[in-house]
Each structure stands twice: as structure tokens, then as C-alpha cells.
Amino acid sequence: MSERAxxxxxxTLVSYDGKPYRFDPGALCMELLTTGGPGVFARHESLHEPxxxxxxxxxxxxxxxxxxxxxxxxxxxxRTLRNALFLMAADRAHDRPLSARHLTVVNTxxxxxxxxxxxxxxxxxxxxxxxxxxxxxxxxxxxxVDLFTGPHAARIRECAAHDCYLLFVDxxxxxxxxxxxxxxxxxxxxxxxxxARRGPAEA
Numbered sequence: 523m524s525e526r527a528x529x530x531x532x533x534t535l536v537s538y539d540g541k542p543y544r545f546d547p548g549a550l551c552m553e554l555l556t557t558g559g560p561g562v563f564a565r566h567e568s569l570h571e572p573x574x575x576x577x578x579x580x581x582x583x584x585x586x587x588x589x590x591x592x593x594x595x596x597x598x599x600x601r602t603l604r605n606a607l608f609l610m611a612a613d614r615a616h617d618r619p620l621s622a623r624h625l626t627v628v629n630t631x632x633x634x635x636x637x638x639x640x641x642x643x644x645x646x647x648x649x650x651x652x653x654x655x656x657x658x659x660x661x662x663x664x665x666x667v668d669l670f671t672g673p674h675a676a677r678i679r680e681c682a683a684h685d686c687y688l689l690f691v692d693x694x695x696x697x698x699x700x701x702x703x704x705x706x707x708x709x710x711x712x713x714x715x716x717x718a719r720r721g722p723a724e725a
Contacts, residue, residue: 533581535706543706548674548691551607551666553582555689560605563687569604572597572655579658588637588649588658596655603631603659607666611689614670614678631663683707 532546533556547553557578558567569575572592579588592600606627613620637657638650669675669691677692681702688702701707 531583537706543703545703548693549665549669550583551662551669552691554604554662555608559608569597569601575600585647588653590653590655590658592655600659603627611678615680615689628663628666631659632667634660636660636664681707
């Protein structure tokens with residue numbers, strides 16, 4: 523089993539103070555949201571070149587070995603899809619109606635042919651050759667269709683920390699996840715709560 527396959531689901535992110543932590547957005551389409559976003563979140567943009575999207579693909583929960591050929595036009599489409607998904611997820615997390623414009627972006631991408639998997643001679647799962655960025659985006663968009671119309675649609679949430687806007691799907695059995703990651707915002711909350719309890723006593 524590969525090292526990547528042994529890792530817990532999700533992506534390794536880096537906090538503002540340089541500490542890495544594991545963040546599981548809960549779905550492929552939600553992983554794309556970690557690459558930037560619309561408006562003020564554009565400062566976090568990481569998809570500057572087609573190769574950046576290829577690198578994200580390798581970090582995502584998609585099986586390894588894809589290496590799609592991505593054009594600049596497809597990169598722009600990836601940012602457009604991501605921004606639409608970002609705003610859709612935020613709307614769902616805050617119980618707001620979904621925008622018809624954002625739905626059109628997702629549905630248009632989903633209508634394209636998706637990535638194609640196949641069985642290798644040794645029985646392992648591989649990707650059909652000549653994968654394109656458009657196929658990648660179709661696969662991501664179809665994952666979003668499944669998410670937003672499925673049983674976990676009501677579990678799309680925003681991290682409860684006041685200064686964190688990471689969006690995720692709570693796939694835990696109890697459905698009580700509040701934080702992007704317990705080792706990041708969860709621990710910061712525990713430290714603040716501990717200091718708040720000690721404050722009056724020390725005074």
C-alpha cells in the first residue's frame with residue numbers, strides 16, 4: 523500500500539504561524555475550495571498555472587497517477603467552478619438559497635465527459651490515458667451534484683472559529699463536527715476557553 527493510501531483522508535494545510543495540520547473537507551469537490559476563492563479569498567489563490575491544478579490533483583483524494591493535461595482555458599474554468607462551489611457551500615452552510623448562476627456553472631461542467639478509470643493487467647485501478655482538465659472538472663462537478671443532492675447536503679458547514687472560513691462536509695457518525703481540524707481551530711478554541719476559565723480565578 524502506498525504512503526498516500528495510508529494517510530487519513532484530506533489535505534495537509536499550513537497555518538498562519540507555519541504549523542502543518544490535516545484538514546478533511548469530506549468530499550472531492552470540497553477539496554478544490556482550499557485552492558482559493560472569490561472576493562477577499564482571492565488572496566489565497568494557488569491555481570496560477572495549469573501545473574498547479576495538476577499538483578492539486580495529485581494531492582486530492584483521487585487515486586494517484588492521473589496527471590491530466592490542463593490548458594490555460596481549463597485552468598480558468600477550474601477557478602470559475604471552484605468559486606461557484608465555494609459560494610454554494612457557504613450558502614448551504616448558512617441555510618441560504620443556492621444561486622441559479624452557480625448551479626449553472628456546476629451543471630455545465632458536470633455535463634462534460636468525466637475521467638475514465640480502468641483495470642490494469644495486475645488488477646489495480648488506473649486511469650485511461652490522455653485525461654484532460656475538462657474531464658477532471660466534470661468529475662469534480664459530478665461529485666458536487668452528488669453532495670448537494672445527497673444525504674450529506676445538510677452537513678455542509680463552515681468552521682466555527684471566528685477567524686476561519688474553511689468549509690467542509692461533516693461525515694462523522696454523530697454529525698457534531700464544528701472545526702476544520704481539531705488540531706488547529708479546535709485546539710485554539712480549547713486554549714481560549716481554558717484561559718477564560720482561569721482569568722476570573724486568577725483575578
